[in-house]
Ligand SMILES: NC(=O)C1=CN([C@@H]2O[C@H](COP(=O)(O)OP(=O)(O)OC[C@H]3O[C@@H](n4cnc5c(N)ncnc54)[C@H](OP(=O)(O)O)[C@@H]3O)[C@@H](O)[C@H]2O)C=CC1
Ligand SMILES: CC[C@](O)(C(C)=O)C(=O)O
C-alpha cells in the first residue's frame with residue numbers, strides 16, 4: 256500500500272487539501288432520516304466508539320457493536336462499555352454481515368488489520384465509515400469497490416462529543432466521502448445524517464475531504480491542542496516551583512487554568528481571552544506571545560511540512576513496527592514529570608484569578624493557536640477547518656487536563672495524537688525552556704500588575720488592533736455566529 260496523498264498530482268493534492276465548505280443548517284433539515292431503520296454497527300467501543308454510539312442512539316438510530324473475539328470472551332473494558340449501556344454486542348461474524356453502516360472506531364494503528372478482516376464480511380453495497388482518515392490517506396488502504404466509504408470526524412475528544420451533546424450542543428465535525436468509493440452516490444446523505452446523529456450539526460459541519468481532514472487533524476493535535484498544552488504545563492509548573500510558589504497551588508493553577516482561560520477563547524476568540532487580562536497584563540502577554548511565536552514558528556512549520564510530505568506518518572509507522580518503543584518511553588517520561596506527580600492543592604482559585612495569575616499561559620495559548628492556524632492556512636488548509644482544529648478544540652482538550660492532568664489527555668486522545676503530542680513536546684521543551692525560566696516571576700503564579708493599571712494609550716490601541724486583526728479572529732467571529740446553542744462549562 257502506498258501513501259494515497261503522495262500518489263496524487265500536485266493539482267489533485269491542492270484540490271483535496273482545499274476542499275472545505277461550511278454547511279448551512281438548512282442542509283440538515285432531513286435530520287437522521289437517511290439512516291433511520293438502517294443497521295449501524297460500530298467496531299470498537301473506546302473513546303469515540305462509545306460516545307458516538309450513545310449520541311446516535313439518543314438521536315433515534317439503531318446502534319450495536321462488534322468487538323474482536325478476545326474482548327468479548329475476556330469481558331474487556333470495551334465489552335463492558337457497550338453492555339453496561341445496554342447495547343447489543345457480537346462477534347464480527349455475527350454483526351458485520353447485518354450492517355448497512357459499519358463504523359470503524361478502532362485505533363488508527365489497527366486499521367489496516369481491522370479493515371482487512373472485516374471487509375470480506377460486509378454485505379454488498381454497505382457503507383464503511385471512519386472518524387479519521389489516516390488509513391485511507393497515509394496508508395493508502397484500498398476498499399472493495401461496491402462499498403461506500405465516508406468519514407465523520409468530530410473535532411473533539413470522544414468524552415466531549417458526549418458532554419457537549421448532553422448540554423444540547425455538539426462539536427464541529429468534518430464530513431467526507433472518499434472519491435474512490437462512492438458507487439451509489441449515497442455517501443453525502445449518510446455522512447450528513449450521521450453528523451446529525453452525533454449532534455455535530457449544532458456546532459458546525461464542514462463538507463471536506465479525507466486528505467484535508469488528515470493533514471489538519473494531525474497538525475492540530477501535535478501542536479496547539481496537545482503538544483503545547485503538555486509543554487506549557489510542565490514548564491509553567493517547574494517555573495512556579497523554582498520561584499517559590501507552593502507546588503499544590505502551581506499544580507491547581509495549571510490543571511484547571513487551561514480549561515478556564517480557553518473557555519474565554521471558545522466564547523469570544525483570542526480577543527476575549529486577552530480582554531480578560533488587565534490592560535498591563537494584556538500588553539505584556541501580547542509581547543510574550545510575539546516572542547514565543549518567533550521562537551516556535553520553525554517548529555510548527557516543520558510539523559506541518561512533515562505531515563504534508565508523509566515524513567511524520569512514516570516515522571510514526573516505524574515506531575508502530577518497533578513495538579511502540581518511542582511512544583511508551585515518552586508516555587512513561589510524562590508520568591514522571593513534577594507537574595504530573597504533584598496533586599492539586601486545596602486552594603480556592605476564582606475564575607478571574609486563573610487569568611490574573613496565568614499571564615504566561617494566556618500568552619502560550621495565543622501563540623500556539625495563531626501559529627497552528629497560520630501554518631495550516633499557509634499549506635492550503637481552509638480557514639474554517641484551521642479554526643476548528645486550533646482555536647475551537649483547544650478548550651475541549653483542556654477539559655480533559657482538568658479531569659486528570661496530562662495522563663487523562665493522553666488516554667482520551669487517539670494513538671496518533673498521543674504520539675504526535677510527545678514528539679512535539681520533546682522538541683518544544685528545549686526550545687522554550689530558557690525563555691520560560693528567565694521570564695519575570697509575575698508572568699505566572701502571581702498577578703502581573705499589582706499596583707497601578709495604567710498603560711500608554713497608543714500602545715494599548717496598537718495591541719488591541721493587532722489581536723483583533725489576526726485572520727483567526729475574523730473567521731472565528733463568522734463561525735461562532737452559528738454556534739447559538741453553545742453552553743457554558745466553567746461557571
Ligand atoms: N480519541 C479521540 O477522541 C478521537 C479519535 N478519533 C479517531 O477515532 C478512531 C478511534 O479512536 P479512539 O476512540 O481513540 O480509539 P480507542 O483506543 O479509544 O478505542 C479502541 C477500541 O478499539 C478496540 N480495538 C483495539 N484494537 C483492536 C483490534 N486490533 N481489533 C479490533 N478492535 C480493536 C478496543 O477494544 P479491545 O482492545 O477491548 O478489543 C476499543 O474498543 C481513530 O480513527 C481516531 O483517530 C477522532 C477524533 C478524536
Ligand atoms: C486532538 C486529538 C484528536 O485529533 C482529537 C481528539 O480530535 C485525536 O486524534 O484524538
Ligand SMILES: [Mg+2]
Pocket residue numbers: 409410411472476
Ligand atoms: Mg482531531
Ligand SMILES: [Mg+2]
Pocket residue numbers: 387472473476669671672
Ligand atoms: Mg486526531
